[in-house]
Amino acid sequence: MTEVATARRSRITPEREAELYEAVLELLREVGYDALTMDAVAARTRSSKATLYRQWGGKAELVAKAVRHGKPGSSAGEVDTGTLRGDLHALTLRSDDCEMEQNSALMRGLAMAVHGNPDLLKAFKEHLVEPEMAEFGRVLQRAVGRGEIRADSPAMSFVPHMMIGAFAARTMLDEQPPTQAFLLSYIDAVVLPALGAPTT
Numbered sequence: 001m002t003e004v005a006t007a008r009r010s011r012i013t014p015e016r017e018a019e020l021y022e023a024v025l026e027l028l029r030e031v032g033y034d035a036l037t038m039d040a041v042a043a044r045t046r047s048s049k050a051t052l053y054r055q056w057g058g059k060a061e062l063v064a065k066a067v068r069h070g071k072p073g074s075s076a077g078e079v080d081t082g083t084l085r086g087d088l089h090a091l092t093l094r095s096d097d098c099e100m101e102q103n104s105a106l107m108r109g110l111a112m113a114v115h116g117n118p119d120l121l122k123a124f125k126e127h128l129v130e131p132e133m134a135e136f137g138r139v140l141q142r143a144v145g146r147g148e149i150r151a152d153s154p155a156m157s158f159v160p161h162m163m164i165g166a167f168a169a170r171t172m173l174d175e176q177p178p179t180q181a182f183l184l185s186y187i188d189a190v191v192l193p194a195l196g197a198p199t200t
Contacts, residue, residue, distance in 0.1 A: 012055055017069075020045050020052075024066035029106060033063060033113035033120065064123035067110070068131070070103075084143035084197045085187070088163075091139075092183045101177035104167065111168075136160050140195075148197050155194040162191050 012020070023044045027036050038059055042049045056062040079090045095103065114121045136159055144151045155162075166186045170178040192199045 012051075020047065021066040021069040024062060025070050025106070028063065028066075028109070029102070032109050033117075036063070038062075058119065060117065060119035060123040061127070063110075063120065064127040067106070067124075068127045079139065080142060083146075084139070084148045084195070085192055085199065087139050087142070088187045088191065089184055092180060092187065095180075097177070097179045100167075100179060100183075104171055104177050107168070108171070133160055136163075143195075143197065149195045153195050155196075159191060159195070162194070163187075166190070 020041070024036075024041055027040055027044060031040075036059065038049050038052050041047070041062070042052060052062065056065065079087050081087050081090050110120075110124075114124055140149070140156050140159060143149045149156070163183075166183060167178045170176060170182055176182075188199050
């Protein structure tokens, strides 16, 4: 049964899957999560609802995977510049300022939806939060292996919180979108010192 289900899900080509994810992100920006429907996705992408449900199971998983797919560049685990500062800067530079502004607005809207939707929260944890935490963990473990930070640094488990917090707080506190310059300076002034890592 599992092999049959996998075969059914794999009928969509990577190119077609990317098109569907782009359409979902467009609809999210236009109407938000609550107003987004599988009917609207089917109409926008000229797909059948049956295909969408067979491939993704429901709206929550489709949205979470679309957001994950929309993240620019390679995964954090594949970034290895030789220094922790270089790795964190490289992760930040994968998105330009325009993309950051769009993603900031999108994530603010989804954050509200997550609190009232257990299915979306579960999908976000599975497809976004847990992979991001694991990827940051690999970047940090390489830094430990290079002797840049101590393995028992109490700040290690808070790096994702610091990065996400800075991204979100930029709009709330400064009424400005997050930018590369802001996040790079934040990494050097806050994240690396908290870890006891070199800042140059």
